[in-house]
Amino acid sequence: MSERKVVQTLCRMCDDRCAINVYLEDGKIVDIDGYKDHPWNRGRLCVKARAAVDMVYHTERLLKPLKRTKTGFEEIPLQQALDEIAEKMLAIKEKHGARSLSIWKGEAIGFAQEEEMARRFVHALGSPNYFSNDSMCYNGRYFGYRLVEGAWPVPDYENSLCVVLWGANPPHAHPNMTQMIMRARKAGAKMIVVDPRMSAIARQADLHATLKPGTDGALALGLIQQLIETQGFDREFVEGYTVGFAALAEYVKAFSPERVEKETGVAAAIVREMARAMAAAAPRVAVYVGNGPEHHENGINNIRAVACLDAILGALDREGGNRLAEGFKANHLTLYDEIPLKHLGPIGADRFPVLYGFRQECHTMTAMNTILSGEPYPLRAMILTAANPAMTNPNTLKVREALESLDLFVVRDLFMTETAELADYVLPAASFLERVELHTHAKYQRVTITHKILSYPDVQDEYQFWHDLAHRLGIGEYFPWEDENELTRWILESAGISLELAAAHPEGLEYAPIRYQKWEKEPFNTPSGKVEFSSQYLKDLGYPALPEYKPPAYLESPDPDYPYVLITGARKLIYYHSRFRNIKRFRTAIPGPEVELHPENAAALGVADGDRIRITSRIGNVEVPVKIMSASEILPGTLQVTHGWKEANVNLLTHDDRFDPISGFPLMKAVEVRLEKVCI
């Protein structure tokens, strides 16, 4: 009789982190399903979660350290790999200085304490150069909202009467958010979706504003104009808790519904209807901005304009609105106060001071230039943990050239990715079922611990790796904890929670009760302590103080050589960026890349479903099979290609030289392209 056991933990196949039951037979994981008692997902899961069984036992898993030799990768003992890496790092540090060393923390191992460990390590080394995928995801929205409200709030969907999904497609990108939105709808909430595509969530929208990519700011300013003109705004909140209202009110006067229609393509009547629906539901309006508005040259000001709506509607931190979640007050691993390193010139901090100022994060696209040019100083070594920039960063050819030219490039990952193939050393990384970590769900203000359920002999968890390397590099004092359990115990210490208590609560522990309208007693986390429609901080840095609108380049100065506009990076349910292409049944469901095309454009090109077209931008070209959409599913002249496909890597087309000036986010969702049918 085999021994069957169940362990509750969190899934980390994506960043939703749903609670799961992991079923084991004789120590081997045999099944995964949803854990009903965690309020986050209430037992429901997407199909990625069950595929974690396949991922951890995948025949392609990296289980031994590899070293690049003249004839290819060769297995070497773990201790030798760490010794050699440490030796090379010390030599590079000696020759070029500490700041020539860098860390890139990847998406595939998650954030939370994994991120803090990486930040601690590179800082202890004396280098300010911490990189991550946040250079092009998340930070943009975080900045937009932080600049206006002092934080990125959490939509209080279930208590809302109007849910607005702005460039967000939860069913594919944050599957678990879908049930929250649908519960709100069942209780009578209206749903408004802003998206150039009829995304999965737009299939149930009461109102769908199909705006042209990158014109989000014009629509948001138009809504503010309508709300002010129709007296649909919260005068008391605006007068008591905001700065810059008069200037904003003056600025939005130019954004009449008719002007908005001209800028965005959204009919003036829809703009009015959206404003009416929001005003009728106020303050119970919950707005969630997705990745859509981030990848544009005016992305942050567009997001700031959307963020201003919370305050205009009086929805900020009110029940059913956008709540300012309280953080988990635990010990942090970062060393920014103990070892300030800003004087060493973090990569990108001069050009994008908000990026470093708010997030102590360096700019990955600038890093590629720095590696190749040696300017303003040499960047010669990088340890990259489970990221895949050779697929996911813009301008793939340059990324590959840069990473290949490093003196030392170490990649930790579960699989041999396109990026790992460029490394000098490839170390096997632990999956989320092979390490201990604390996760917080801001929506419920709960902290949940995850468990090490299995392990492989030469596969280190993140902490063990940083610990062992730190002790070889003379910075062992910063990694004194014996193992990840002791580290986690220390993180929990200041919160007064023991490791044992956390482990006894698979449904999570509430670390602070949910409170609304905290602004009645506490200032906002902005320089003025109020909501900032107008930002002196940005003005002092040379940016516009107001969330000014600038039309995207493809509309303002169309390039006749590149008449189409390409959106990249819309997620698919079963893939997470470039991950999971090696799960066999996922390939059955979605076998390969495709370009989503309007039927009129397909007819003009003379292509049928499955025919290949060549897409060319000023950066490069790629051939992709066509998927002809229904006329209502995508705007004519607009196309979409999802990232992460080796067979047709869309980032061969994307720009690494056109940025939002505040966040440094690259233009990836309004790329000018031309199309040709590929004749066979």
Add this chain to the structure above:
Amino acid sequence: MRIVAVDPTSCVACRNCEYACAFKQTGDFDTKDSNIRVNFYPEERVCIPWTCVHCGEGWCMEICPAGAILRNPETGAVEIDANHCAGCKMCLLACPSGSIHFDKVQLVSKKCDLCGGDPACVKFCTSGALQFVEEDEAYSFRRESFDTKLKALFGLSKRGS
């Protein structure tokens, strides 16, 4: 008995249910193997998930010449015994909602068996459009959503006032 209740006003045609069911049947994600099907009509913006409702008097059961379709006494599910199915496809014709499909490899009819009382489609439904509930409560949400409309129509809500 409990059935899989569907709510087309919550479904986003994400296909988690189809993948989860297909996986349960074959270990793969070919949605043709799924016993639950989601139809999406883009021009009308309509999503309809549908699977067997395990009729009180199942026409498939009545018509099956092999007597291969029986009710599971524990779950109440109407189940096809693949060992007795002759592959005549009469049940496909008899089912008024098209909830039975034909397995071209095994040459037998296939339909929902409620996974023995813990249906995978519901567990992997991220929108909540699928609920595994007692049949007499299955569509109570219709009344609730009607109540919501009445509340709005007559301005009955006292919340926040």
